[in-house]
Amino acid sequence: MLWETVRLALTAIRRNVLRSFLTVLGVVIGVAAVIAMLTIGQGSSEQVSADVSALGANVLVLRSGTSGMGPGARDTAPALKLSDYQALQDLGSLSAVAPTVSTAQTAVYGNANRTTSIIGTTSDYLAVGGWEIARGRGFTRAEDRSGANLCIIGETVRTALFGATDPIGEKIRVKSISCEVIGLLSAKGAGSFGQDQDDLILMPIRTVQRRLLGDQDVASISVQVARNVSVSRATSDIEGLMRDRRRIAIGEEDDFSVFDMRELASMLNSVNAVLTGLLSSVAAVSLLVGGIGIMNIMLVSVTERTREIGIRLAVGAQARQVLMQFLVEAVVLSVLGGVIGILCGLALAYVGAQIMAIPFSPSLGVIALAFGFSALVGMVFGYFPARAAARLDPIEALRYQ
């Protein structure tokens, strides 16, 4: 009997395809929006997690100035120097220390060129940044200090400058420097914000300071906390050392800051979760509006089909069978809308994931939830019209024109 009723509902829906489609459009849009939001949200939080694990474990970043955005000590705080880097290297709680400076420059090879970011650093940068050498080699300790004209390139730079040519041993020109490519970094892909992480060239820090920037400043120092040391211990070691070196009196504020990259990532993730939740609830409201649309059309349908209801009652249908018929019709309608919405939402999320360069990660739970919710919408908003149908008086219904 239930199957008969479902079949009947499908027949009724098929009789007026356009109207049925318009009826469920609200549910389609609502479900599609919820699915797209949750899927993209899931993808971007996976991306953040992937970025964090790519950073290398337990990375802290030291910068001069306070972390605030407003006017603060940053202007007056002295820049970090290589001597700070050397002092940090002596801390037992750190296993890798990489000073960095960066500048955007155009690299030229033959008649190919690419504007990319040149990062001046040391061999420890690979460990701290979670990079691996795909081909060639990294800097040696001696090269770290030397200011030699050597470079390691990212995958994007290799593609842009060399194409099919093997870059190892070739020389590229950056401003006045002609430097030899000694290594190629393995590709990381896009970052949390869709930026291309492979668009970079690494050089020894002294080379960049002298030849490209013309000063002795260090922009930041990234460190990796040693395996058996807690991040908070390492943080306080760094802060103690820096306060000593900068002669900051007890009670005075730091004029430098230490960021924990994981903390930053988890903050990013919670912002992400809040945004996803917010957008999804807006989408859920449209699902509700979609439900009201179904109710509206079902009420019209009950009025239009008053005679049909009268006939059914006359030939022996009981009120609850008429109720079931209209309820099932509403549920079938909204479930159809839900299925279309799920497909649209997944397609939307897929396109969004491509554009934002994040993983496309549909969740079965989310899909099941959207499906169940659309069925529920049909049930809740179909009930009132179905009850109106079931309460019709057969004599009146048969007389209805």
Added chain:
Amino acid sequence: MSAPLIELRGITRTYGSGEALVRALDGVDLRVEQGEFVAIMGASGSGKSTAMNIIGCLDRPSAGHYLFNGVEVGTLDQDQRALLRRHYLGFVFQGYNLLARTTALENVELPLIYKGQGKAERIARAREVLARVGLEGREHHTPSQLSGGQQQRVAIARALAGDPMVVLADEPTGNLDTKRSLEIMELIQRLNREAGLTIIMVTHEEDMAAFASRLVVFTDGRVVRDTAARREPA
């Protein structure tokens, strides 16, 4: 069979209350035996339609007793009356009342769905009764593809499908021209004579009433005449 198939005893049906009280039926007594063909006539407002609604268990009497096959059914609730209609009654209406955009076969199947019959069984039965009313080959036509006479035949087939004890016809020829009307009446008469089907029919037209074996006339909510009709139409 001792008890009459249908027995109305002092049936009263009122609408409204107080000053606006309307007595549509005022103490109607009527007995219909198995196998009878009864024509009910009367002016508009005479109560004949109300009587049909009560006999058809679409409505309940305000007072009095309605015994169907010896059982009191005037006090049944809505669902019980639906079951009674489903198993024992068939309806034919003036306006055919077929489901639009639905084939003749599916229309005839409708009561059988509510009887809980399986698909194959329903189709076989629907084909059988459509053949009985002379509509072989029209099973897959929708009402809009059929003439008025053919539509009324589909409606008769639908009334027959559930194998009812009584067929109630409310002005079955009201929307048809004379030729089609006579054809429909001949069909109904044949069903009564050949299959022994009990038929109660409301009509305005003397010519149509003449097909029945008995004539009941209503005036102001009462039965004022109840006679055997002439056996053959004029």
